[in-house]
């Protein structure tokens with residue numbers, strides 16, 4: 001029996017990067033996977049086929065996590081297609097970096113909306129079906145930047161720190177109903193988001209990490225699979241850092 005056999009998960013923003021790695025890992029562990037994308041339709045369709053080839057159910061949904069009504073619609077659609085939802089992974093996120101001196105209001109608002117408001121939107125929408133089941137695991141992807149801050153990323157750091165406060169509050173609110181809420185804080189994970197960085201900067205990052213390498217989407221996915229599974233039934237309100245020891 002696989003770790004997540006017969007479970008249904010929703011992963012937001014899984015067309016690329018960490019979300020894609022999470023969707024694949026959870027499918028390998030036997031979960032049926034509903035996932036969203038915003039603009040990468042071809043990649044989403046490819047992933048849908050790749051997951052289905054593992055013998056589980058897979059469906060890609062075009063859905064903007066920053067849109068409250070779209071989140072409600074997504075949960076309605078996934079329930080109609082899959083029958084139940086055991087785990088929600090709030091992964092969708094963006095960066096719009098810049099020093100405060102140059103950061104526009106638009107840059108700030110866009111990041112808060114895509115990274116933090118999205119977590120509220122999806123968690124709010126999933127609350128009712130999870131309460132009905134008296135069981136659920138909500139996993140929010142934050143960042144080490146949300147714990148320690150980062151020059152040039154005040155908008156991103158604020159959104160990720162906000163996710164941590166939100167996670168702990170929901171763990172307190174829903175614990176008595178057997179709904180767990182945890183956060184995973186990746187460090188430097190090599191995806192398209194970090195691929196935009198200069199190679200020299202990347203080399204410096206790798207050197208500064210105790211495990212001497214950038215992380216992979218699969219590294220993050222392992223922690224997510226654990227939190228989705230019954231191996232973590234007594235863990236809620238926690239932030240698990242997946243950062244190669246970057247932040248101790």
Ligand code: NAP
Nearest residue numbers: 013015016017018037038039040065092093143189191193
């Ligand atoms: P990425 O490679 O840029 O991929 C982002 C994913 O999110 C894409 O699938 C994108 O979909 C989706 N997305 C963006 N905005 C969306 C929205 N409004 N609605 C639905 N989907 C949306 O990023 P990543 O590196 O995998 O990061 C994934 C998560 O991990 C983010 O929350 C990020 O903040 C966090 N994180 C990353 C790192 C890192 O080092 N990479 C470190 C710490 C935390 P489309 O392509 O379809 O638009």
